[in-house]
Amino acid sequence: xxxxxxxxxxxxxxxxHVADELLKNIDADYTLKxxxxxxxxxHFCLGCYxxxxxxEQCPFWEDKAQLDTALREADLLIFTTPTYCMxxxxxxxxxxxxxxxxxxxxxxxxxxxxxxxxxxxxxxGAGAKKATKPIAEMLLYWGVPKVSRYGLAVNASSWxxxxxxxxxKIAGDMKKLGKKLSAGKxxxxxxxxxxxxxxMAGMQKAGWGAGPEEKAYWQExxxxxxxxxxxGS
Numbered sequence: 001x002x003x004x005x006x007x008x009x010x011x012x013x014x015x016x017h018v019a020d021e022l023l024k025n026i027d028a029d030y031t032l033k034x035x036x037x038x039x040x041x042x043h044f045c046l047g048c049y050x051x052x053x054x055x056e057q058c059p060f061w062e063d064k065a066q067l068d069t070a071l072r073e074a075d076l077l078i079f080t081t082p083t084y085c086m087x088x089x090x091x092x093x094x095x096x097x098x099x100x101x102x103x104x105x106x107x108x109x110x111x112x113x114x115x116x117x118x119x120x121x122x123x124x125g126a127g128a129k130k131a132t133k134p135i136a137e138m139l140l141y142w143g144v145p146k147v148s149r150y151g152l153a154v155n156a157s158s159w160x161x162x163x164x165x166x167x168x169k170i171a172g173d174m175k176k177l178g179k180k181l182s183a184g185k186x187x188x189x190x191x192x193x194x195x196x197x198x199x200m201a202g203m204q205k206a207g208w209g210a211g212p213e214e215k216a217y218w219q220e221x222x223x224x225x226x227x228x229x230x231x232g233s
Contacts, residue, residue: 001030001184004074006067008081008092010039014122014159015080018150018170022078022118025178033070037091041067045097052101052210064098071099072111076118076181077144083123083131083151096138103141104200106210107217110229112143116187118177121151128152141196143229146187148177189230197228 003023007016023032035041043060050057058064071077081088101107117139121131128151139147150173156162203209204218218224 001026001028001076002074003030003032003076003078004070005032005034005078005080006071006092006095007034007036008079008089008095010036013082014154014156014162015082015120017159018120018122018152018174019078019080021171021174022120022178022181025175025182027178027182028184030076033074035067035070037089037095041091041095041098043098044094045100049210052106053213055101055107058098058101060098068099072109074115076116077139078118078120079135080120081131081135083121083127086127086130088121088131088134092135096134099138103138104143104196105141105203106214108143108200108229110143110221113145113189113193113230114186115144116146116148116181117144118148118181119150122154123151124155124157125153140192143193143197145189145193145230148180150177197223 003026005019007019009015041060041063043063046059048059050059055061055068079092081092084090087093102109102112119132119135119139121128123131129149130151132149132151136147136149152166152170154162154166201218201223204215205224207215209215215224221227221229223229
């Protein structure tokens with residue numbers, strides 16, 4: 001199993017420790033590629049739309065390329081973010097913007113339709129579950145069919161201060177989630193994903209995309225003629 005983990009922070013705080021606990025409970029051989037934001041990708045989308053023509057035309061492609069490859073090659077994607085002001089961190093939001101061309105409304109990657117993903121967020125107080133929502137929405141529009149969300153108030157501003165009872169709950173939750181992920185069962189494509197794909201295919205066929213390059217991309221994949229990315233076509 002190949003795992004790519006993207007952290008919406010540079011430090012190894014409570015959210016990182018929850019993700020680390022999950023890794024300890026994955027009972028399968030795996031390789032891990034780990035990225036920390038903004039250390040490993042310190043840019044903001046310029047809204048230039050160069051990536052609509054081709055991903056490689058993004059002015060930050062040289063810095064994005066390694067992460068892009070890791071995302072495509074992974075079987076499991078794990079995203080972590082601390083909860084700041086009831087939302088994901090600014091670096092995580094910047095990441096979402098920088099990879100917007102991966103959305104089904106633009107040039108989705110067929111590899112995404114066979115992946116599982118986990119989103120983890122912690123907060124000293126409220127908002128952790130809410131902070132996972134924008135990332136889950138991104139993954140839905142990327143085409144990832146199975147996404148697990150875990151948001152938890154840890155009642156502390158550092159991992160050292162998290163109550164032992166809360167750490168025990170985290171350990172139990174990660175053991176259950178790790179067991180599910182270890183099964184290696186191929187995720188099925190849900191109704192929402194199928195509906196969105198048909199909707200976006202119709203949009204591209206009608207020429208309502210962001211540019212002719214997008215329609216050409218969909219045509220090249222055969223997706224405007226009934227083929228589906230989750231069928232390996």
